[in-house]
Amino acid sequence: MKKQMSMLIMIFLIFSNALFLLTGCQTNASVEKIESVGMLIEHTIHDQTWGNKGYRGLLDIQEEFNVDVYFREGVQTQQQVNIAVEEFANKGVQVIIGHSSTYGEYFNQIQDSYPDIFFIYVNGGYSAQNLISLNFNSLAMGFFAGMVAGEMTETNRVGIIAAYEWQPEVEGFYEGVLYQNSDAHIDIQFVNDWDEKDLAMQYYRAMLSNNTDVIYPAGDAFSVSIVENAMSDGIYSIGFVNDQQALGGQSVLTSTIQHIDKLYVYAIKELQQGDVKGGIYNFGFKEDVITMGPYSEHLKEYFKDQLDHVIEDYIENGLLPHEE
Structure with a gap:
């Protein structure tokens, strides 16, 4: 009887310790620190308009968060996106920004193959657990x-x-x-x-x-x-x-x-703090990301x-x- 009781106590203690370790891991879980961010640009960063503004946003992210940044220009097809994303993944990039609405569909095709990467793009209707659309109320x-x-x-x-x-x-x-x-x-x-x-x-x-x-x-x-x-x-x-x-x-x-540059900085900050998940988010004049010149x-x-x-x-x- 004593042996049976001792065995039950031992099993209970082992189970309790295992449960403590499991719940402890869940309680202490936090968003992993972002150390590298990549950006895909459809055309060029030298266009004096959209491409250049996205690139400036990437540089702001680098300065604000002290992270490594990478970018690729002229990425316009699913195949080019696949190659660039795989290259970024091999470099340990944790967040990839597609600086165009067209990247929503491309990212949606591959996001489940890269569960440890957050994909961000602008002005679209695609979303997933690790896919975010930042929409302007234009x-x-x-x-x-x-x-x-x-x-x-x-x-x-x-x-x-x-x-x-x-x-x-x-x-x-x-x-x-x-x-x-x-x-x-x-x-x-x-x-x-x-x-x-x-x-x-x-x-x-x-x-x-x-x-x-x-x-x-x-x-x-x-x-x-x-x-x-x-x-x-x-x-x-x-x-x-x-x-x-x-x-x-x-x-x-x-x-x-x-102000897409401001919006990208905001998105990285929210990701860093764990305050944003995959989904579709809208921003405009109220958030000061659209203004009149x-x-x-x-x-x-x-x-x-x-x-x-x-x-x-x-x-x-x-x-x-x-x-x-």
Whole structure:
């Protein structure tokens, strides 16, 4: 009887110790310290717009968190993504940022093969346990750009040349123009590529010949060309992604700026602290990752005050003026 009791006690103690070790490991679990981050860029870091801004965000991550960083340019296909991700994995990279919406589908195809890597990309609908989409609420920035265009057109003809139909800023621009100026005609064209300069310039010339006098180039590389040409042709433009007054001077009425560099730093910080998991997250004016650029001297003070007031109300209640 004593032997049986001793055996039971021993088994209980062994089981208790094993349970303590198991629960102890769970209780003390924490997000592993991030020591290396990689970035994939569709085109180049020298484009003065989206690619360069992503690269600057990567450098900010390096400085802020004292981590190793790696990047690859010209990564545009699933095969190229697979090769780059495997290369990063062999280097011990723990977070891979795909600096484009196109990387959502590519990452979704391979994320389960790399459970120890967090994949981050922008503006998409794919997510998983280790796959994060950082989405800009860009309908509002398009609306405010539209208000500027509607206010400043003298011919009542404004234009937007966008990359893709799904861009929320296109709808926002249309609604913003008509909110400010119900008499305005809005020409909308798509080039189906973030960097399609030739087709974008064809649309620009056609709009110019139709007396369009305010234009919003909602794309990457081609926005630079259009802003520069608008200045030479004596019409107004609205900058996209970056403050583009350095390119177009005061002919750039303002810019809709996406601070993707700030957003990447924020995401790494949240990952480091264990405050963010795989999923889809939305950010905008309220989080200060979208802002309007400096106003041109051509904008009247009363309108600048009106626009600032509308933006402040939107930040406070989340409603655009035509939605209230």
